[in-house]
Amino acid sequence: MGQIFRWLLRIAAGLVALVVLAIGLVYFLASQSLPDYSQTRKVAGLTAPVEIIRDNANVPHIFGQDDPDVFFGLGYAHAQDRLWQMTTMRRTVQGRLSEVFGTRTTRFDRLMRRLDLYRLAQQSLEAQDAYTRAALDAYAAGVNARLTEINDEALGRGAPEMFLFxxxxxxxxxxxxxxxLKLMAVQLSGHLEEEVLRARTALMLxxxxRLRDILPDAPGTGIAALPEYAQMFPDLPRYAQATAMPDDPxxxxxxxxxxxxxxxxxxxPSRSASGGTLLANDPHLGFSAPSTWYLARIELRxxxxxxxxxxxxxxxxxxxxRRLGWGVTSSYxxxxxxxIEKVNPQNPDEYLTPDGYKSFETRPSIIQIKDAAPITLTLRWTENGPVLPGSHYNxxxxxxxxxxxxxxxxxxxxQDTTMTAAMGLMRAATVQKAIAAxxxxxxPSQNLILIDRETIAFKTVGAAPRRDPRQQSEGRLPVQGWRTENRWQGRQPYASNPEFVSPRGGILGNTNNKILERPFPNHISYVWGDTQRINRWQRLMQARQVHTRDSFIEAQLDTVSFTARSLLPLIGADLWFTxxxxxxxxxxxxxxxxxxxxxxxxxxxNEHLPEPLIYAAWLRALQKRLIEDELGPLAEEYKHVDPVFIERVYRDIDGAAIWCDVRQSAPRETCTDMARLALxxxxxxxxxxxxxxxxxxxxGDAHQATHDHPVLGEVPLLRYFVNIRQSTSGGDNTLQRGRTSGEDPDPFLNVHGAGYRGVYDLADPDSSVFIISTGQSGHFLSRHFDDLAQLWRRGEYIPMSLDADLARAASVGVTHLVPE
Structure with missing residues (x-):
């Protein structure tokens, strides 16, 4: 018996030793790809030496003798810290994820191939100006210098993920x-889905x-009634089973x-305590680890x-x-x-145009799939754009x-010259030159908020389609593609994009709210990203005669919900104290x-309070009760509460209180009944x-920020090393926006918000501050993988200084790149 015990003990000890050895080997291999920030390296593609100083937050400050060399240094720094992220995004836009991830990503690749964005990007190279083309060439050379270094010195394939995939x-x-840049447009655009959802909802009601209740216009002047979608396409069923795009990171x-x-x-300056101009910006994207954003300083001529x-x-x-600050928001x-294109019933290779039937433009495309047979697609284009299968976007x-x-x-x-515009913006010295760029x-269309030493301005940039005033749905529903009045007629002139320079009040801003009211077709949009935050922002801006950097930070971090303050008295009016x-x-x-x-x-x-959770759960349950009998299964696609819809119902605007009555029940339910039942x-x-x-x-227990690794975030055990989860304040409609997932079983997870925050003061530029939501490195073994995450969660920032001596004094490393 004793001998058996000794052998079992030896076997257990051996297994433990093997596990420890395996973990040690994995750590060794993974750590080989950690970059060395303190080195001198000879590289091909440079004309003169480049210096990369990494300050104590690992923000690279890049210096060179000419601009292409500086862009070379930026490409090298990006590849040191985010190579896996860069190559994954490139595969995404190329429609080549399945070569690495197998059938899991085939559906995404199918859609990307049909959009054909990568081929259009290749064509757009010729449209860039000479400066931009030189910058792109130099940047690519910098990335490739890092790839050469990895290959020549066996540096762990560049990232730990490269071992697994x-x-x-x-x-x-x-x-x-x-x-x-085109991939950004995919991530920031939602009008296609809005059109489809509006059409599906119209078919159900x-x-x-009642369509204007559940999909309300932003408050303001209304528009003419739209045609019923069922009248345009009478052969459609009232409800067709949808196939949702997989919810995959x-x-x-x-x-x-x-x-x-x-x-x-x-x-x-008239509204600034320092006498200079101020600007605050926090772009919102889906959270991930690492963040989409990467902080950098480049020293151009x-x-x-x-x-x-x-x-x-x-x-x-x-x-x-030193002379200009700029921020961006989604313009909507x-x-x-x-x-909707009519196919020739006699020839499926043709579709109807205003001039009769015409052949689709077609091209084959092969998707290679790991551990599976390849798929050959036939890409089809009409004069209106690429044909998308019915399985995409429903x-x-x-x-x-x-x-x-x-x-x-x-x-x-x-002919996409967006990159040229971005290069021009960085070199602009005044607001007017930035607007011209x-x-x-x-x-993707954006609102630019601009400041120079004396001037503040707002300009919407991006191409706006020129639509016919007779267009059937005013751009709000799918339309018949063979009718001339539905087709685009080129682009609107840039001068017609909204522009505000030096407003009399001395304050301007945007929270994705409705910018202005123009009659169709000169409108900007009927769909806006915010009807709520703008109210809180107006109050905070007008509460002070003058502002400071700190008051702008306070507004960025504000967590008071105007929506809660306005809706709770409405829905609970007959429930309190009864x-x-x-x-x-x-x-x-x-x-x-x-x-x-x-x-x-x-x-x-506030993350520490119970009331936000009760309020959020109540509103979610209320909207579900209001719409599920009218919309049936389609109600599941309304995952976020629309405050304007709730307000219309509880104020009975245009008879909207009818939503409170459950059609299938005999009694007539009131809105008070619905509020009580939903609570x-x-x-x-x-x-x-x-x-x-x-x-x-x-x-905060429900509203955790989910900075999850897109690939390793669901791997057992490893997920605790690569995911960053944080209890957070804010919500769907607060200035410190923490958009919730809306998905069961955890509908209030914080999945979309300010991955970057910056506040710029041109009276004292080096007092400006910024932060990102994770860390600079994408390598989960690096101390810079999550070192900024807790600062971000607490609403803290790091200095945004152009002082090279300050960066050098507390640097974590200095890299010297010299020509080969």
């Missing part, structure tokens, strides 16, 4: 950077007037309600530029120089239309038999406790998930 890495090409296609967003605002870059793109997209310009639910859907989109051009910007005291443990008692808490709440979505639903859900002690709830 072994695939060759092709040299970086200038077209790759142009393509990544008995009363077409590798998907570049945002779910409904999670397209681009952002905040930006500026103050003129025109001066230093510092701010937020995206690895793979050689430009500071939000930042400042309507740059997409769905065209287009099949709104496409009648004998028809196909094509997409019109401004990004689908081989924006003329070559195509997509009825007799109820015994402990009863649903009535829980309801009274919840109402008592909410009655004393100021609307602050009970919410409390039951909270009790099952978080417990029944309402006073002990924490909003």
């Amino acid at each position: 072994n695939a060759p890495v092709a040299p970086w090409q200038p077209a790759d950077s142009v393509a990544l 008995d009363d077409n007037e 590798l998907s570049p296609f945002p779910r409904h309600g999670l397209a681009g967003a952002s905040n930006a605002w500026a103050a003129a 025109d001066g230093g530029v510092i701010g937020a870059t995206i690895p793979g793109i050689p430009a500071v997209l939000s930042g400042r120089s 310009l309507d740059d997409q239309d769905v065209f 287009l099949g639910t709104v496409t009648p038999p004998g028809h196909v859907a094509a997409l019109g989109w401004t990004v689908l051009t081989g 924006g003329e070559t910007y195509i997509a 009825g007799q005291a109820a015994p402990d443990g009863t649903p009535e008692r829980q309801r009274q406790i919840a109402l008592s808490l909410l009655a004393e709440w100021n609307g602050e979505m 009970d639903d919410a409390l039951v859900w909270i009790g099952e998930k978080y417990g029944t002690a309402l006073e002990s709830l924490r909003w």
Whole structure:
């Protein structure tokens, strides 16, 4: 018996030793790809030495004798820290993810191939100006210098992920950077989905007037009634089963309600305590680890530029120089239309045009799939754009038999000069020159908030389609592609894009709100990203005569919900302080406790409070009760509460209170009934998930920021090393925006928000500050993988200085690149 025990002990010890040895080997191999920031290296492609100083937050400060060499250094630094992220994004836009990830990503590749963005990016190279082309060439050479270094010195394949997903890495090409700008357009655009959802909802509703309730216009002047979608396409069923795009972190296609967003605002010298101009910007994207954003400073001949870059793109997209500051927000310009094309019943290779039937433009495309047979697609284009199958974006639910859907989109051009605009913006010295540089910007459309020493300005950049005033749906529903009045007629002139320079009030800004009211077709959009945050922003801006850098930071981090303050008195008007005291443990008692808490709440979505969770769960349950009988299964696609819809119902605007009555039941339910029932639903859900002690709830337990690794984030054990989860304040409608997922079982996870924050003060530029949500490195073994994450969570920032001596004094390394 003793001998058996000794042998078992030896076997156990041997297994432990093997596990330790295996972990040690994995760590050794993975750590080989950690970059050395303190080195001198000879590289090909440089004309003169380049110096990369990494300050104590690992922000590279890049110096060279001419601009192409500086862009070479930026490409090298991006590849040191974010090589896996860059190559994955490139595969995404090329439609080549399945070569690495197998059938998991085949659907994404199919759609990307049909959009053909990479081929259009290659064509767009010829459209760039000479400066931009030189910058793209030099940047690509810098990335490739790092790839050569990895290959020559066996540096762990460049990133730990390369061991698990072994695939060759092709040299970086200038077209790759142009393509990544087009990929941004995919991630920031939502009008296609809005058109499809509006059409599907219109088919479900008995009363077409109710469409303006559930999909309301932003407050302001209304528009003429739209045609009923069923009249345009009478062969469509009322409801067709949808096929949702897989909810995969590798998907570049945002779910409904999670397209681009952002905040930006500026103050003129007359409204600034320092006597200079101020600007704050926080672009909103889906969270990931590492962040989409990467901080960098480049020293160009025109001066230093510092701010937020995206690895793979050689430009500071939000930042400042000594003379100019710029921020961006999603403009929501309507740059997409769905065209329903009629296929020739006698010849499926033809479609109907205003001049009769015409052949589709076709081209084969082969998708290679890891561990599976390749797929050959036939890409088809019409005069209106690429044909997308009914399985994508649920287009099949709104496409009648004998028809196909094509997409019109401004990004689908081989003459895309957006990169040239970005380069011009970085070198502009004044607001007017920056506005002029924006003329070559195509997509994704953005609002630029600009400051120079004396002036503040707002300009929408991006190509706007020129539509016929007779267009059937005013760009809001899929339309018949063979009708002349539905087709685009080129682009609107750049001068017609909204522009505000030096407003009298001295303050301007944007929270994705409605910018202005223009009659169709000169409108900007009927769909806007915000109707709520703008109200809180206006109050904070007007509460002070003058602003400071710190007051702008305070506004960026504000977590008070205007929505909660405005809606709770409406939906709870007949519930507060009514009825007799109820015994402990009863649903009535829980309801009274919840109402008592909410009655004393100021609307602050603080992570440590219970009220935000009760409020959010109540509103979610309420919207579900209001719409599920009218919309049936389609109600599941309305994953986020629309405050304007709730307000219309509870103010009974244009008879919207009809939504409170459940059509299938005999009694006539009132809106008070719905509010009470929804609160009970919410409390039951909270009790099952978080417990029944309402006073002990924490909003932050439900509202965790999910900076998850797109590939390794679901791997057991490893997920605890690569994912960054944080309890956070804010919510869907606060200035410190933390957009919730809307997906069960954790609908309030914080999945979309300000991955970058920056505040710029041109009276004292080096007092400007910025931060990103994770860390600079994409290598999970690096101390810079998550070293900025807790600062970001606490609302702290790091200095945004162009002082080279300051960067050098606390540097984590200095790299010298010298010509070979």
